[in-house]
Amino acid sequence: MGTYVPNTKKEQHQMLEAIGLKSMDELFDAIPKKVKLNNPLDIPKGMSEMEVSRKVTSIAGKNKVFNSIFRGCGAYRHYIPAIVKQVTSKEEFITAYTPYQAEISQGILQSIFEYQTMICELTGMQVSNASVYDGATAAAEAVIMSSERRRKKALISASVNPRIIETITTYIAGTDMELEVVPTSDGITDVAALREMLDDNVSCVMIQQPNYYGLLEDGDKIGEILADSDIKYIMSCNPISLGLLKSPGEYGADIAVGEGQPLGLGLSFGGPYLGFMATTDKLMRRLPGRIVGETKDSEGRRAFVLTLQAREQHIRREKASSNICSNQALCAMTAAVYLSAMGKKGLSQLASLSMSKAHYLADKLCEIDGYKMVYSGEFFNEFVTTVNTDVDKILKALEERGILGGYPLEQDGSPEKHKGQVLWCATEMNTKEEIDAMIEILKELV
Numbered sequence: 001m002g003t004y005v006p007n008t009k010k011e012q013h014q015m016l017e018a019i020g021l022k023s024m025d026e027l028f029d030a031i032p033k034k035v036k037l038n039n040p041l042d043i044p045k046g047m048s049e050m051e052v053s054r055k056v057t058s059i060a061g062k063n064k065v066f067n068s069i070f071r072g073c074g075a076y077r078h079y080i081p082a083i084v085k086q087v088t089s090k091e092e093f094i095t096a097y098t099p100y101q102a103e104i105s106q107g108i109l110q111s112i113f114e115y116q117t118m119i120c121e122l123t124g125m126q127v128s129n130a131s132v133y134d135g136a137t138a139a140a141e142a143v144i145m146s147s148e149r150r151r152k153k154a155l156i157s158a159s160v161n162p163r164i165i166e167t168i169t170t171y172i173a174g175t176d177m178e179l180e181v182v183p184t185s186d187g188i189t190d191v192a193a194l195r196e197m198l199d200d201n202v203s204c205v206m207i208q209q210p211n212y213y214g215l216l217e218d219g220d221k222i223g224e225i226l227a228d229s230d231i232k233y234i235m236s237c238n239p240i241s242l243g244l245l246k247s248p249g250e251y252g253a254d255i256a257v258g259e260g261q262p263l264g265l266g267l268s269f270g271g272p273y274l275g276f277m278a279t280t281d282k283l284m285r286r287l288p289g290r291i292v293g294e295t296k297d298s299e300g301r302r303a304f305v306l307t308l309q310a311r312e313q314h315i316r317r318e319k320a321s322s323n324i325c326s327n328q329a330l331c332a333m334t335a336a337v338y339l340s341a342m343g344k345k346g347l348s349q350l351a352s353l354s355m356s357k358a359h360y361l362a363d364k365l366c367e368i369d370g371y372k373m374v375y376s377g378e379f380f381n382e383f384v385t386t387v388n389t390d391v392d393k394i395l396k397a398l399e400e401r402g403i404l405g406g407y408p409l410e411q412d413g414s415p416e417k418h419k420g421q422v423l424w425c426a427t428e429m430n431t432k433e434e435i436d437a438m439i440e441i442l443k444e445l446v
Contacts, residue, residue, distance in 0.1 A: 067402040068434045070361070072382050072425030073212075074135065074161050075270070076262045078240065078350070079429055081341045084264045088334050099292075099329075102305050108329055109304035112292045115336040122242050122339070123256035124249020125278035129287040130327035131335075135259025136164045137324075138275030139206065139236050140171035142255045144321055145286040146204035146232040147177055153201045157182045157189040159211035160236065162412050177203075187213045187375035187384070191221055198225075204232040204255075209248070210241055213423065214358070214382025215375055223252030232283075239263055239276070240427075241380050243344075243351035248278075255279045264338025265331060274331035284308070288322030353428040354381040357435070361426045364439045369446055374421055382425045384409065388446060391422060397445055403438055 007015075012024075021027055028036070047055065069077045088094065092107065099105030099112070112130050119128040132138050143154045154172070156165055158181045169179060182197060182205075183190045189207055198205075205226060209217050219235065226233045234255045235248040240262045248256035260274040261267075279287060285308065293307030342350065358381040365371045370388020387394055391408045398405040406425065409418035426435070 064399070066399075066404040068430065068438065069404045070424050070426060070430065070438065071404050071407050072214075072427075073407045073423060074163065074259055074261075075267055075273075076238075076240070076381075076425065076427055077267060077429050078262050078427055080264050080266065080338065083341050084334060084337050087337045088330060093333060094330060099306065106304055108333075109292050109306070111333040111336060112327070112329060113294060113304050114340075115332040116292060118336055118339045119276050119278050122239060122247065123237075123276075123278040124247030125256050126281045127284045127287070127291065128276065128278040129289045129291050130329070131260060131274040131276055131332040132289060132324050133275055133328065134271065134273040135236065135257065135261075135275045136161075136167035138257035138259075138277045139164045139234070140168045141275075141288045141322055141324065142234045142257045142277060143168050143179075143204055143206065144171060144175070144177070145283070145288065146234065146255070147175075147321075148203055148230075151201055151203035151230070152177045153199075153203060154179045155182050155194065155197055155202055155205045156180070157194075157205075157207045157211070157217075158184045159187060159189055159213060159215070159217070160206060160208040161212045164208070164236065186377060187211070187215045188217050188377055189222065191218060191225070194222065195225060198229075198231065202231050204234050206234040206236065208236045209245070209251075210238060210380040210382065213375060213384050214379040214425070215377040216245070216380065219246070219248075219251035219253075227252055238380070240347070240351050240354060243347035243349075244355060245351075245380070254283060260331065260335050263335035265334055272328065272331055274328040274335060276335075286321075288324040289327055350428055351380075354426065357381070357428065357430050357432075358383060358424075358426040360432070361424060361430070361435050364435060365424070365442070368439070368442055371442075381427060382423060384421050384423050386420050387422055391420060394422075394442065394445060398438065398441060401441060403434075403441070405438075 016022065016024070016027065093111070099108045102109060116128040116130070120126065132141060146154070154168070154177060156168065156179060165181070172179060180197060182194050188211060194205065205222065207217050207219065207222060209219055211217055223233060232254040233252060234257065235251060235253040237248060237256060237258045239258055239260060256278045258276055260276045265273060277287060284291070287308070290306050291308040293305055295303050295305050297303040339347070358379065362373065362383050362385070365385055366373060368388065371385050374384040374386060391410065395405045395408065406422035409421045409423055412418060
């Protein structure tokens with residue numbers, strides 16, 4: 001790194017003397033000796049391009065690629081039109097970074113502006129920020145931006161994805177906020193219990209629609225309960241479902257968040273993804289990150305600017321309510337291109353196909369002895385069933401045939417509650433033929 005350090009050895013010694021130190025080792029004395037690098041790294045000799053290609057191919061060969069996938073839990077397999085990657089692979093987009101200099105970043109600013117506009121249309125909200133890191137991060141940021149001086153308690157439904165709840169718990173650990181989980185009844189938020197938990201210290205209520213079990217929550221009822229209060233109503237949602245279901249804005253939500261991976265991003269072993277956030281005009285200045293706006297330049301031409309940016313994140317950090325400084329610009333543009341390619345009709349058809357195929361899968365599974373629905377409510381494209389034998393045995397048998405089965409809910413850390421339960425998922429990618437083929441395999445196991 002010597003080439004890139006803008007000072008000489010002499011200058012470094014002068015700086016050390018100015019703070020009363022004699023060496024670099026003294027400067028880093030707080031670091032335990034056992035974790036310090038005392039010798040040069042033992043880096044092997046470099047390989048040629050062909051050798052690297054063979055090595056990487058060999059490593060990639062260890063990956064298990066499934067022909068059929070019946071698992072969701074927050075990341076979903078959808079068809080990605082070819083035009084999405086064709087556009088986003090252009091080098092002027094793929095190399096673009098955070099648009100600090102607006103005057104020379106018009107292209108990337110416009111792509112973010114279009115993304116924000118589409119997210120607002122999708123969620124029924126008035127304003128959206130540039131994307132945050134993922135859906136769980138967006139949920140955590142929404143909880144924090146809802147807190148007020150005298151309101152420090154967040155109520156989160158137990159039917160929200162456990163990974164989201166864990167992320168929120170981590171985010172608020174260093175604050176004076178507290179989190180309480182609202183119990184469920186038959187897989188959805190217990191509205192009666194929620195009413196009893198509301199008090200003057202509650203800052204927000206969060207539900208997921210559809211929820212973790214794929215069920216549809218009574219969003220209208222919860223919206224009515226919170227309508228005349230100062231409590232913020234946060235709704236985490238699957239963006240594909242919004243092609244068919246009511247938007248968070250129509251439910252009366254104050255903040256809409258969610259995981260944007262279904263909008264043109266592959267599963268990609270867990271990332272990179274993007275989290276979307278949208279809210280009302282009233283809460284616009286509380287949004288973390290940045291908001292790109294449209295204006296006109298000195299000659300009256302259409303132009304784009306960074307309208308709002310939480311400067312405390314960079315300068316007065318002790319006053320900051322968020323540490324989001326960058327944005328998932330490439331992932332956000334991917335979502336914008338995907339939504340443009342699909343259009344309203346395409347998104348509606350996609351949501352309808354996903355829902356209908358999930359219901360077909362549920363019906364076929366329940367024809368097998370020992371398989372039955374755990375919850376009675378209406379669902380979107382995910383649902384929970386019991387199984388008739390050892391869950392691991394069933395999933396392993398499917399895996400051997402190139403099928404990724406549903407998610408075993410016992411892995412969520414509550415084996416007693418979810419013993420023998422599997423969360424299944426279907427999207428437009430699951431054909432009738434592959435559903436029927438999996439059903440036959442499961443019948444054989446009986």
